[in-house]
Amino acid sequence: MRDGRICECEPVDLLCEQISGASPDVLQTMTRTFAQTMMSAEADALCGAG
Numbered sequence: 001m002r003d004g005r006i007c008e009c010e011p012v013d014l015l016c017e018q019i020s021g022a023s024p025d026v027l028q029t030m031t032r033t034f035a036q037t038m039m040s041a042e043a044d045a046l047c048g049a050g
Contacts, residue, residue: 019027043049
């Protein structure tokens, strides 16, 4: 919300805009973090943790 107005943007559009302007290092870090998070969640589910 800016100046009392509600932003009528789609979150996906905002994310795509940010990603398109990001450096390859940022994209690599985001991908690595996502993959590690997914693998950790899968391991937790298989072991009955969490």
